[in-house]
Amino acid sequence: MSPQSLLRDYLLRHKWGYIGSTLSIIVSEFIFVQFPNILGRFTDALAKHRLSGRGILVYAALLFIVGSVYVLFYGIGQAQNGRAARGFEYLLRLRLFEHWELLSTEYFRKRSIGDLLNHAMNDVRQVREALSGGFNILTNSIFLMTATLIMTFTTVSWKLTLASMIPLVAIPFFIVWIGPQVRVSSRRVQEALSAMSEFAEESFSSIRLVKATANEPIEASRFHARVNDIVAEQISLVRKTALFQAVIPTASSIAFGIALLYGGWLAVTHAIQLGAFVAFTLYLGQLVVPLQQIGQVINNFQRAFASLTRLQVLLDERPAIADPEHPAELPTIRGDIRIDLAHFSYPDGDEPVLRDIHVHLKPGQTLGIVGRTGSGKTTLVNLLPRMFDPPAHSVFLDGCDIRELRLQQLREAIAYVPQDGFLFSTTIRDNISFGRSDALESEIERAARAACIYDDIVRFPDGFDTIIGERGVTLSGGQRQRTAIARAWLKDAPILILDDSLSAVDMETEKRILRALQEVRQNRTTLIIAHRLSAVRTADWIIVLEEGRIAEQGTHEELLQRGGIYAQTYALQAEGEVIDT
Numbered sequence: 001m002s003p004q005s006l007l008r009d010y011l012l013r014h015k016w017g018y019i020g021s022t023l024s025i026i027v028s029e030f031i032f033v034q035f036p037n038i039l040g041r042f043t044d045a046l047a048k049h050r051l052s053g054r055g056i057l058v059y060a061a062l063l064f065i066v067g068s069v070y071v072l073f074y075g076i077g078q079a080q081n082g083r084a085a086r087g088f089e090y091l092l093r094l095r096l097f098e099h100w101e102l103l104s105t106e107y108f109r110k111r112s113i114g115d116l117l118n119h120a121m122n123d124v125r126q127v128r129e130a131l132s133g134g135f136n137i138l139t140n141s142i143f144l145m146t147a148t149l150i151m152t153f154t155t156v157s158w159k160l161t162l163a164s165m166i167p168l169v170a171i172p173f174f175i176v177w178i179g180p181q182v183r184v185s186s187r188r189v190q191e192a193l194s195a196m197s198e199f200a201e202e203s204f205s206s207i208r209l210v211k212a213t214a215n216e217p218i219e220a221s222r223f224h225a226r227v228n229d230i231v232a233e234q235i236s237l238v239r240k241t242a243l244f245q246a247v248i249p250t251a252s253s254i255a256f257g258i259a260l261l262y263g264g265w266l267a268v269t270h271a272i273q274l275g276a277f278v279a280f281t282l283y284l285g286q287l288v289v290p291l292q293q294i295g296q297v298i299n300n301f302q303r304a305f306a307s308l309t310r311l312q313v314l315l316d317e318r319p320a321i322a323d324p325e326h327p328a329e330l331p332t333i334r335g336d337i338r339i340d341l342a343h344f345s346y347p348d349g350d351e352p353v354l355r356d357i358h359v360h361l362k363p364g365q366t367l368g369i370v371g372r373t374g375s376g377k378t379t380l381v382n383l384l385p386r387m388f389d390p391p392a393h394s395v396f397l398d399g400c401d402i403r404e405l406r407l408q409q410l411r412e413a414i415a416y417v418p419q420d421g422f423l424f425s426t427t428i429r430d431n432i433s434f435g436r437s438d439a440l441e442s443e444i445e446r447a448a449r450a451a452c453i454y455d456d457i458v459r460f461p462d463g464f465d466t467i468i469g470e471r472g473v474t475l476s477g478g479q480r481q482r483t484a485i486a487r488a489w490l491k492d493a494p495i496l497i498l499d500d501s502l503s504a505v506d507m508e509t510e511k512r513i514l515r516a517l518q519e520v521r522q523n524r525t526t527l528i529i530a531h532r533l534s535a536v537r538t539a540d541w542i543i544v545l546e547e548g549r550i551a552e553q554g555t556h557e558e559l560l561q562r563g564g565i566y567a568q569t570y571a572l573q574a575e576g577e578v579i580d581t
């Protein structure tokens with residue numbers, strides 16, 4: 001649903017609230033315009049020396065009552081509009097988040113997180129401000145102006161009113177001229193803010209690298225450049241807004257000049273009474289405020305419109321990978337994987353990254369995938385959960401083309417430990433039980449033991465309740481990897497993928513994790529990517545990738561006998577181990 005239709009639906013659903021608040025504001029304005037009238041009468045009574053002490057008190061009480069009733073009605077209207085606008089803001093953010101969650105990983109690779117967050121924060125806020133303040137002020141201004149004009153026409157002089165209004169008529173034309181310029185400037189400010197958020201996000205996520213390479217001054221100067229861009233854009237916006245705001249008081253000053261000249265002459269010639277003249281100047285003062293406010297509201301609406309358009313572009317984005325029209329549903333998933341892949345290229349790549357990959361894994365078997373960096377190992381395993389879509393009829397699960405399967409069922413059947421083993425900035429327990437909020441304490445502990453992280457966790461002062469910093473920065477690389485393995489373990493899915501997930505643990509821990517893995521192997525089909533060949537030696541089948549093709553395949557022993565890349569790498573690594581020990 002587009003933001004516009006979301007807004008329309010929301011306004012329709014809350015129509016009674018809006019009608020109530022609008023009526024409330026209208027009533028408040030009709031009460032407010034009694035002020036000059038009362039003061040005019042007071043002036044006349046004063047000029048004619050007809051005021052007693054009691055009379056003054058009555059006028060004061062009248063003004064107090066008018067003021068209080070005005071505040072009451074205006075307050076009700078404003079509170080209702082403010083609440084409704086907050087509700088819409090919440091709905092829009094929720095809608096955005098749900099939408100983003102559906103989009104493919106490729107989308108997030110191309111878009112910066114800082115930019116997306118900027119949309120969620122600033123664009124949505126812009127719309128909310130227009131909805132709350134905008135509606136209030138617009139209703140307020142229109143009715144204040146109408147009520148004021150009715151009062152001046154009926155109680156003062158229509159000629160004086162029309163003459164004084166001449167300079168004010170120029171204001172709408174001016175707004176039409178400057179409005180689009182303000183909108184363009186506002187968009188540039190938002191873009192500059194996005195660039196800054198994007199930069200800060202990237203810099204903070206790589207804070208370890210920045211510090212280790214003593215790059216803080218360079219980062220600061222790069223940040224400085226972005227802040228300067230924002231300031232430059234903001235100054236340009238401020239200039240236009242200032243011009244916008246200066247013209248209105250200028251026009252109103254001219255209107256006052258006319259009122260003094262013409263109104264003064266009318267008063268001197270007794271065409272109008274002194275009280276009416278005083279009341280008129282007060283009314284004129286009241287007219288300037290709504291005119292200025294209408295200008296601001298138009299400005300606000302223009303910005304909100306620009307924000308809605310940007311949000312529309314985001315919400316129009318369709319997930320590149322989605323369920324087929326009639327998805328297949330398997331009764332259970334056993335974990336039989338067949339890959340018959342002629343070639344695979346990334347959506348934005350020309351050359352195939354994988355070619356002629358043919359592998360068949362029976363339920364419970366383990367496949368080891370090795371090969372030089374960039375040979376296509378991660379790409380291959382990413383095809384299974386459809387992080388990227390393989391060509392049709394090339395990857396099968398239990399005999400069913402994975403592109404035909406319901407995406408939810410496919411992904412639920414796979415426990416995946418990605419290369420970076422991402423962790424959330426919450427407790428270790430929450431990190432392990434992510435996706436299994438119903439997990440029992442005993443299950444979480446069992447998973448931690450299997451991943452060889454249990455002993456580390458109980459040594460932390462808060463044990464499983466230890467909060468780990470953003471992305472797990474307070475854990476060592478090996479601890480992070482093992483926590484991510486425990487998470488996958490707990491998921492207890494029929495397929496387990498470990499993408500180089502043992503690279504940061506020592507040989508002894510690697511052995512213990514692999515032993516634990518072997519114990520449950522009958523139930524799980526496992527794919528292990530590794531650079532250290534010791535991690536795949538017990539696999540049922542091993543493939544060696546070279547530039548996206550299978551260069552060698554077989555069991556550990558067969559590959560050693562072959563004397564090819566695998567055997568050479570194994571010999572080199574075995575040598576390294578001897579030296580290490």
Ligand SMILES: Nc1ncnc2c1ncn2[C@@H]1O[C@H](COP(=O)(O)OP(=O)(O)OP(=O)(O)O)[C@@H](O)[C@H]1O
Nearest residue numbers: 109346349353371372373374375376377378379380
């Ligand atoms: N999202 C992507 N879009 C385009 N090309 C990509 C993408 N991800 C990876 N590649 C390219 O695909 C090739 C294979 O990358 P892949 O990550 O699968 O290698 P790998 O064998 O897992 O490497 P490593 O051992 O370093 O993790 C590389 O040339 C890489 O540049």
